[in-house]
Amino acid sequence: MVAALAAAIGFLAVQRLAPSANVAEPVPIGGPFRLTSEAGKPITDADLLGKPFALYFGFTRCPDVCPTSMADVAVLLQRLGPLAADFRVYFVSVDPERDTAALLAEYTDAFDPRIVGLTGTPDEIAAIAKVYRAYYRKVPTSQGDYTMDHTATIYLMDAQGRFAATIAYQEAADTALAKLRRLLGPE
Amino acid sequence: MKFIKIAAAALVAASCIAGVALAHGYKIGALEIGHPWTRATAPGAKVGAGYMKIKNTGTETDRLIAGSSAIAGHVEIHEMAMTNGVMIMREVKGGIEIPAGATVELKPGGYHVMFMDLTGQIKEGEKVKGTLRFEKAGSIEVEFAAEKIGAGSMNHSGHDAAKKP
Numbered sequence A: 001m002v003a004a005l006a007a008a009i010g011f012l013a014v015q016r017l018a019p020s021a022n023v024a025e026p027v028p029i030g031g032p033f034r035l036t037s038e039a040g041k042p043i044t045d046a047d048l049l050g051k052p053f054a055l056y057f058g059f060t061r062c063p064d065v066c067p068t069s070m071a072d073v074a075v076l077l078q079r080l081g082p083l084a085a086d087f088r089v090y091f092v093s094v095d096p097e098r099d100t101a102a103l104l105a106e107y108t109d110a111f112d113p114r115i116v117g118l119t120g121t122p123d124e125i126a127a128i129a130k131v132y133r134a135y136y137r138k139v140p141t142s143q144g145d146y147t148m149d150h151t152a153t154i155y156l157m158d159a160q161g162r163f164a165a166t167i168a169y170q171e172a173a174d175t176a177l178a179k180l181r182r183l184l185g186p187e
Numbered sequence B: 001m002k003f004i005k006i007a008a009a010a011l012v013a014a015s016c017i018a019g020v021a022l023a024h025g026y027k028i029g030a031l032e033i034g035h036p037w038t039r040a041t042a043p044g045a046k047v048g049a050g051y052m053k054i055k056n057t058g059t060e061t062d063r064l065i066a067g068s069s070a071i072a073g074h075v076e077i078h079e080m081a082m083t084n085g086v087m088i089m090r091e092v093k094g095g096i097e098i099p100a101g102a103t104v105e106l107k108p109g110g111y112h113v114m115f116m117d118l119t120g121q122i123k124e125g126e127k128v129k130g131t132l133r134f135e136k137a138g139s140i141e142v143e144f145a146a147e148k149i150g151a152g153s154m155n156h157s158g159h160d161a162a163k164k165p
């Protein structure tokens, strides 16, 4: 049941999400955005220029993929040591209805203070998902609740805000670490 | 070098023993429920997932149809999958089928009982009480052992089953 659905969504996602196709040449992923940081302040892509960064789409009511991915990121940041002192990982909520700035701050800091929650209006979230070719969709559950399907890839972006690489869900830690070292290391 | 290998082997052995010691299980009717576990949650997170193995030693198919827990507003039975980098999650309508003679595992990346609207944070080392309801075997109270927040992920060795080969 889920498998058939996964196939259908996968097809859709492949079209929208180039990184999963492991494309080596530069692809237009990333770009302008306007959001609200976990501190409740406006933040745009221009604010991130000058330093490489990582970006992840998720939501705090994600039971499995988001917390394990962020726990993985926290371990990677530790293993990078001083190299990652100024590195930031942005956790963009695909559930802005529930994920307020304050809630995201509390949530992301539980993993590592360098993981920064970003939220916004539904339009702002749709806009950043579009430039990052990320997929997300709200799915109602039977008891009046809902959950979110979403791209669970970590995007690595260079100091000019250009797409550099991705880290897939549960990618081997050493491979992920090598990608981060390449991103953060001296030119 | 040899010392390192021996030390590593000893570590592996020690963690295996710890794993056995930590395992707990339940029986209801023809069903055996092995080591229900969950993860510690981040503050602010309003959901959690419960995992376990369910073995049906009987001759009839049973189904895990519902659950409840004092720590959750409500509990749903879910299935998730990762496809092309997208996580999708759905409620399992009609519950999870446990065929006669089969063992079904609820594990990260697949079936789970989902604790919705958590009333508080789940802390590592806690035992989260919950009730599982099966179509034929009936209801049983179990305890979910709360492991660390990222248990089952790439850097942690919480559960072998959760790791990719």
Ligand SMILES: [Cu+2]
Pocket (backbone or CB within 6 Å): A063, B049, B078, B079, B080, B089, B112, B113, B114
């Ligand atoms: Cu779920």
